[in-house]
Amino acid sequence: MIDMYKSYWAMEFNPFVTNNKKPSDDRCFNSGDFKNAIARLEHLKNIKGIGLFTGFSGAGKTFTLRYFANNLNTSLYKLVYIPLSTITVLEFYKALAYGLDLEPPNKKIDIFRDIQQRIISLAKDKKITPIIIIDESQYLKTDILNDLKLLLNFDMDSKNYAVLILAGHPVLNSTLSKQIHEALKQRIVINYSFEGISKEEVKEYIDSRLKLCGVHSEIFNTNAIEAIYGCCNGSIRKINTIIDKCLLVGYMKKATTIDTDIVMNAQNEVELI
Known part of the structure; x- marks a missing residue:
């Protein structure tokens, strides 16, 4: 038919009709949202730190993130994409560790340490910036959100070694506005909302x-x-x-x-x- x-x-x-082909230049529609989000993603890539990208379902968040990710220079950036956020804290750490080419130990504290060391090693020794994208972040458990600010806190060094992108529905903004997440919210350097x-x-x-x-x-x-x-x-x-x-x-x-x-x-x- x-x-x-x-x-x-x-x-x-x-x-x-949606297909499995990666987003390419000829298939992209340069909507206001797409152009604004890509510009902010490129800026975030350069300054590093945490970016928040929200919008209702179907607004183009995932497509835009996939386009951005597929156009990264792999000699300069290490992409870790975590699409499923309805996971436990330990599962999250293991997914992040595997994404960074680590074999995660059994204990969370050990995985945490290994991830931080891997991020620093990539940035300092190989001049590679890890870019971590967590899609559907509105489903992240409170414990994971609490740990994210610690994960990117490298002792007394205030320099950012990685990019963390939180993407999700508008409710994510409400979640991060809660007092318990104030420290994480203060570390967000880019905040963009897709309007459709x-x-x-x-x-x-x-x-x-x-x-x-x-x-x-x-x-x-x-x-x-x-x-x-x-x-x-x-x-x-x-x-x-x-x-x-x-x-x-x-x-x-x-x-x-x-x-x-x-x-x-x-x-x-x-x-x-």
């Missing part, structure tokens, strides 16, 4: 995706684009899902353009999933 509607709309491939794709950017996004797959005609009329924005509240993930369904419904109806009625039909199908 997908191949049939791709042919119907003269698409070389479906740019609205704007109404003006939706048409640009759709047009850029269609051109990417070889379509240069106007498939979606103005009212349809406004309806898509209204359905998705700034979430690129939701936009992709709705558009995929719009293309399918439009194909089934043998439509020449996508209008508001088709968008509403597609939205109804999505809500039933």
Whole structure:
């Protein structure tokens, strides 16, 4: 069915369906969020320390972080990406140790020491900056958050040897505002909140995706684009899902353009999933 509607709309491939390919320059949409977040990530990479990046689901956080990570110079930076934050303190330390190419000992205090020594060794001896990304950080346990400020505290040396990026939903800001996390919050040097794709950017996004797959005609009329924005509240993930369904419904109806009625039909199908 997908191949049939791709042919119907003269698409070389479906740019609205998630695949496993790493984010590349030609597949990136330079939304305001993307440009602002990348600029801050690049700055954080240079100054080191802790960065906080938050936004609702589908706003583009993970895509932006993956793009940033995939474009790091591996001779200058050591990436450690921890995607699952619903883990115990010991599991967290072991995941971080493995990411730094360490064989973790059994005790937390020993793993803690080894991680700190590894970070210092990479920075001082090899001139490599560890970049640690913790996605879905809103699920981190209080004990882990309490330890993070200690993990990057290297005795009396105030110099930062690593980059720690905490990414998660907006509730993470509320969590870090609690008194118990005041010391960690004070160490955050970059704080960016994703706002989601704007109404003006939706048409640009759709047009850029269609051109990417070889379509240069106007498939979606103005009212349809406004309806898509209204359905998705700034979430690129939701936009992709709705558009995929719009293309399918439009194909089934043998439509020449996508209008508001088709968008509403597609939205109804999505809500039933």
